[in-house]
Amino acid sequence: MTEQSPHKSADKAVEVEQPVIEQARLALLDIADSADHVGDFVGAWIVDSNVLDMRFVSALKGYEGWQWSITMYHDIQADKWTVNESSLVPTAGALLAPEWIPWKDRLLPSDISPTDVLGTEPDDERLEQGVSGGQASDSFRKTEVEEYTQIVEELNLSRSRVLSAEGRAQTAERWYNGPHGPKSLSTRVAAGKTCQTCGFFVQLQGELGTMFGVCANKWSQDDGRIVSLDHGCGEHSDIDPPEPSQLWIQPEPTVDDGDDIIIVSRPRVAQPTAEERRIADILEDVDNPDDLVDEE
Structure with missing residues (x-):
């Protein structure tokens, strides 16, 4: 199948x-690594006065199309x-x-190491x-300055640069759609217990x-991380710990009623008296007990 030419419609x-085609082919064979890399003739187009762009199929591996x-x-x-010149050109x-994407646009936060310094564009x-990035206004009356200063201190705005509305919007979107937002697996495990009602939740200041x-729960995977109000996890302060499971299940005792139980009564053997034990000890020390004579 003949490949489509990428030439503009203005090219004729x-x-x-x-003979001209063969001359062009021979010129390409001089620069190609192998004769097999130059395929069939595709066509010729006028690009200028007495100048033609002649095309041949490329059979190079990795250069399909x-x-x-x-x-x-x-x-x-x-x-x-x-x-005049020769080159490889892509078709549609x-x-x-x-x-190509500039490195700063394709860089991910996970690519950054503690020793990297990126800086911030002005x-x-x-x-x-x-x-503090601009001139303090002296036109305020005293009361207005006091109110102004109080707001600045409460919102921590006394820096040369602060988050813009666009910066806050990007941050909120990134945090909310991240692993600590409402769509995480841990939120489903929490069964409706969200961070908003958790005793370990420390709220941020300002619009965010x-x-x-x-x-602030050290047993949570979110400890020390930004979480959304509707995020959740199994370490919520209102979730009771599960009952400890037994190592094994103890079955109920059973009685086998199919067999008769026979109790055999044996007479109790009387225990020897002290005198009888004394005589037995003497008899053990005598070689021939029959030679013993009672002394009266």
């Missing part, structure tokens, strides 16, 4: 004599064709590398000028505090 296809492009110039007076269905859209806080 022309017929080319076979690419074509060999060789630019030929026709000297009409000398009736001679010469090679070519196998291409992904579009025009970062996530930040805006804080109170309406949606997020910090977990």
Whole structure:
């Protein structure tokens, strides 16, 4: 199947004599690693006065959908064709590398190590000028200055740069859609017990505090991390610990009624008296007990 040419519609296809095609093929064979890498002739297009772009199928592995492009110039007076340049060019269905993305746009937070220093651009859209970043207004009356100062201190705005509305929106979206938001597996395990009602939940200040806080439960996987109000986990302060399970199940005792129980009564053997034990000890020490004579 003939490959589609990537030429613009303004480029005009022309017929080319076979000797010119062979000349172009030989020129490509000089730069190709193998003769098998140059495939069939695709076509020729006029790109300038007496200049043609001639295309051949590329059979290079890894270059599916690419074509060999060789630019030929026709000297009409000398009736001679010469090679201007050659290259590999992709067609519409070519196998291409992904579009290049600047490193700062493709960098992920997980790629950062403790020793990396990225810095912040002066025009970062996530930040805006804080109170100390501009001139303090002397036009305020005393009462207005006091109120102004109180607000600045409460909201911790006395920095040269603070989060802008765009920065807060991006942060909220990232946190909410992350592993510590409402869509996590631990939230389903919590069975409706969310961080908003947990005793270990420490709420943030400012606008982000309406949606997020910090977990302070050392037994939770969220400990020390930002969590949303509707996030949850199995370590909620209102969840009772489960009953400890037994190591084994003790069965109920059973009585086998199928067999008769026979109790055999044996007479109790009388215990020897002290005198009888004394005589037995004497008899054990005598070689022939029959020689004993009672003394009166």
